[in-house]
Amino acid sequence: MVDKLKQQLSKRPDILTINKIIPPDCRVLDLGCGNGVFLKLLELEKNVRGLGIELSQDKIMESIATGISVIHGDLNNKLDFADDYSFDYVVVSNTLQEVKRPDHLLQEVVRVGKKALVSFINFANIKTRSQLFLKGTMPESKNLPYHWYDTPNIHLATIRDFRDLCSSLNIKIIKEIPLGKNNFLAKSLPNLFAANCVFEITKLEK
Amino acid sequence: MxxxxxxxxxxxxxxxxxxxxxxxxxxxxxxxxxxxxxxxxxxxxxxxxxxxxxxxxxxxxxxxxxxxxxxxxxxxxxxxxxxxxxxxxxxxxxxxxxxxxxxxxxxxxxxxxxxxxxxxxxxxxxxxxxxxxxxxxxxxxxxxxxxxxxxxxxxxxxxxxxxxxxxxxxxxxxxxxxxxxxxxPQAIAFDWVGRQAILADSNWHDGNYSEGDTQKGLSIARMLAHITYLSDESMKNKFGRELQDSPSYSFAFKRDFTVESYLEYQGQRFTERFDANSYLYITRATDYFxxxxxxxxxxxxxxxxxxxxxxxxxxxxxxxxxxxxxxxxxxxxxxxxxxxxxxxxxxxxxxxxxxxxxxxxxxxxxxxxxxxxxxxxxx
The missing domain is CATH 3.40.50.1820 (Alpha/Beta hydrolase fold, catalytic domain)
Incomplete structure (x- = not known):
């Protein structure tokens, strides 16, 4: 079962990276949990108590079939169902760019979670840059399979942008794990060579 | 099967x-x-x-x-x-x-x-x-x-x-x-009006009605409640402003619209399978919930x-x-x-x-x- 779930997640290196960080027996909130497979994996492999938030009715139904707890919710709203620090980890994998105000969501994320794991597509990646630079069109790729006019990704950002936002929101970056085809390059020059990046963050106490 | x-x-x-x-x-x-x-x-x-x-x-x-x-x-x-x-x-x-x-x-x-x-x-x-x-x-x-x-x-x-x-x-x-x-309070209010219709029915006799009595009050309560079970959109889809029997208005107070006919039917049918006193007691139970x-x-x-x-x-x-x-x-x-x-x-x-x-x-x-x-x- 665990192997089957991992197989389903094999095309999501960011989730597999997040999976390695989350310790056993903790409470995890997955924002935009999709079909719930990741939370199910955490539950089976690490005895994690999970809760997913999902907007799409179809995905909620898939999550129920997967067998996780899932709540219908819109990430454009406050996470007012959750008390401060009521989760050990909040997971936001490739979702931040779809909300109206990523800054508002991030503040909520570090409020309800002791720590958060955020992954997103790095728009400053060389492939994206070169499409914009050489072709002069909005980049499209395997990670960005949409046209500029129909994309749900309304707030794409770069690794550097994210660092700046964290700093301005008083959020501490605990760990930064750039992911790319060429691991050496992605680690040396993340903003240029990482396709995706996982950040472990927490609220900086004043 | x-x-x-x-x-x-x-x-x-x-x-x-x-x-x-x-x-x-x-x-x-x-x-x-x-x-x-x-x-x-x-x-x-x-x-x-x-x-x-x-x-x-x-x-x-x-x-x-x-x-x-x-x-x-x-x-x-x-x-x-x-x-x-x-x-x-x-x-x-x-x-x-x-x-x-x-x-x-x-x-x-x-x-x-x-x-x-x-x-x-x-x-x-x-x-x-x-x-x-x-x-x-x-x-x-x-x-x-x-x-x-x-x-x-x-x-x-x-x-x-x-x-x-x-x-x-x-x-x-x-x-x-x-x-x-x-x-x-909104649902309590609907229950209240429904019960008032039953209590005001002259055939209700303080609850001591006999089997064959018409239950007009109950049918009104049901019609009212039935509206709360539908939505504006579903009523538009289901009835529109369709007229039931005649191509033009009656210029009287008998039923003209399909929606009126539907409610009348639902109200009537309900009295055939449900009891007015039960309606009072059960709606009261939900009010207190x-x-x-x-x-x-x-x-x-x-x-x-x-x-x-x-x-x-x-x-x-x-x-x-x-x-x-x-x-x-x-x-x-x-x-x-x-x-x-x-x-x-x-x-x-x-x-x-x-x-x-x-x-x-x-x-x-x-x-x-x-x-x-x-x-x-x-x-």
């Missing part, structure tokens, strides 16, 4: 003073009959029992037919039966008529054992908790140790919630659908005893029990660290959606129950 035939059963208790059913109002109910139906078989490990709770006007006949030539099947037949979403080849399904009802269980039109006459308005005012207390007796009678799930829509959902608080060890899960943890009352209005505190898993479902166009009321319930459960899933199903059917969105609801219930049973059996 042969008809799924079912036989209604009766369970009588409370003959002795000690065995009588204690009610929230302080009185006791003697000689209580519970009309119920069961489907499928209780598994040897006892992990497959599912209790279905009916809504205000429902009854114990949830699935199948009583006789092969019955015109209609049970009220949730599309959902429940062999090979259906709630598969009775797999689950042991129980459904009982609420006390105060008029479909076989003891209610205001039952004989009062003390007088030998109909209770009518001498029937004690009952609550949702009283209905559940009576059902608990049925559970003991059927030798069910623990429900895999308690499923109910509308008033049925209220009973499911009441069960989870009053008997937290007796179920693995509850599925409250299109319901609320406390009846809203507020699980937070015992905890000074703190819903989370009231839900503290709860141990089971929840699947809460609401419908986007339900304005009688709007999604926001389900969300309040979900938030309170989450505050208590309960395991809860919640979906607001997109539907234009209004409150009635819980009976009409069978495929969406059915898949959710079926998958949820399957996973719950797997979890129980894996323990």
């Amino acid at each position: 042969s008809d799924n035939l079912v036989k209604p059963e009766n369970f009588l208790f409370g003959e002795s003073e000690k065995d009588a059913l204690e009610l929230d109002c302080g009185k006791k109910l003697h000689s209580v009959n519970i009309r119920y139906e069961t489907y499928g078989e209780l598994s040897p490990d006892g992990t497959n029992a599912v209790l279905i709770q009916h809504a205000l006007s429902g009854d114990a006949h949830v699935s199948g037919k009583h006789a092969p030539d019955d015109k209609k099947s049970g009220w949730w037949d599309e959902m429940i039966g062999p090979g259906k979403y709630l598969d009775t080849n797999k689950y042991f399904v129980v459904c009982s008529n609420v006390i105060g009802g008029c479909a076989g269980s003891t209610g205001p039109r039952s004989i009062n054992p003390k007088t030998g006459k109909l209770y009518n308005m001498d029937f004690p005012v009952i609550t949702i908790a009283d209905m559940v207390r009576a059902q608990k007796r049925l559970m003991e009678h059927l030798k069910i140790k623990k429900w895999l799930s308690i499923v109910g829509g509308s008033m049925g959902g209220m009973q499911a919630l009441e069960w989870a608080i009053d008997y937290p060890d007796l179920m693995e899960s509850v599925i409250p659908i299109a319901t609320t943890a406390r009846l809203s 507020d699980i937070s009352a015992k905890a000074d209005g703190d819903l989370a505190k009231a839900l503290e005893p709860v141990k089971c898993h929840f699947l809460v479902v609401s419908f986007s166009s339900d304005w009688l029990f709007p999604a926001s009321q389900s969300e309040d319930l979900v938030k309170a459960l989450l505050k208590n660290q309960c395991e809860v899933s919640y979906c607001e199903v997109q539907s234009s059917y209004g409150h009635d959606a819980f009976l009409l969105e069978v495929d969406t609801l059915g898949k959710m219930i079926s998958d949820f129950l399957h996973n719950r049973q797997e979890a129980v059996r894996g323990r």
Whole structure:
């Protein structure tokens, strides 16, 4: 079962990276949990108590079939169902760019979670840059399979942008794990060579 | 496939003073009959029992037919039966008529054992908790140790919630659908007007009407209530401004519009199967329903005893029990660290959606129950 779930997640290196960080027996909130497979994996492999938030009715139904707890919710709203620090980890994998105000969501994320794991597509990646630079069109790729006019990704950002936002929101970056085809390059020059990046963050106490 | 035939059963208790059913109002109910139906078989490990709770006007006949030539099947037949979403080849399904009802269980039109006459308005005012207390007796009678799930829509959902608080060890899960943890002032207001229509009916005779009397008041109450079960959109889709009999207005006050004709029909048909006094008692029970009352209005505190898993479902166009009321319930459960899933199903059917969105609801219930049973059996 665990192997089957991992197989389903094999095309999501960011989730597999997040999976390695989350310790056993903790409470995890997955924002935009999709079909719930990741939370199910955490539950089976690490005895994690999970809760997913999902907007799409179809995905909620898939999550129920997967067998996780899932709540219908819109990430454009406050996470007012959750008390401060009521989760050990909040997971936001490739979702931040779809909300109206990523800054508002991030503040909520570090409020309800002791720590958060955020992954997103790095728009400053060389492939994206070169499409914009050489072709002069909005980049499209395997990670960005949409046209500029129909994309749900309304707030794409770069690794550097994210660092700046964290700093301005008083959020501490605990760990930064750039992911790319060429691991050496992605680690040396993340903003240029990482396709995706996982950040472990927490609220900086004043 | 042969008809799924079912036989209604009766369970009588409370003959002795000690065995009588204690009610929230302080009185006791003697000689209580519970009309119920069961489907499928209780598994040897006892992990497959599912209790279905009916809504205000429902009854114990949830699935199948009583006789092969019955015109209609049970009220949730599309959902429940062999090979259906709630598969009775797999689950042991129980459904009982609420006390105060008029479909076989003891209610205001039952004989009062003390007088030998109909209770009518001498029937004690009952609550949702009283209905559940009576059902608990049925559970003991059927030798069910623990429900895999308690499923109910509308008033049925209220009973499911009441069960989870009053008997937290007796179920693995509850599925409250299109319901609320406390009846809203708006819903109380509709109940009030409905009851006023019954009380104002000159044939009602303080509840002592005889069998053949017309029940105009009840039909008006039903027409009013029926509007609250639909939505603006579903009424537009279903009726528009269509005229029923004539191509032009009558310029009188007889019914012109299809919607008027529909309501008249629904009201009339309701009086053929439902009782005016039961309507008074059951709507009153829902008015008094507020699980937070015992905890000074703190819903989370009231839900503290709860141990089971929840699947809460609401419908986007339900304005009688709007999604926001389900969300309040979900938030309170989450505050208590309960395991809860919640979906607001997109539907234009209004409150009635819980009976009409069978495929969406059915898949959710079926998958949820399957996973719950797997979890129980894996323990």
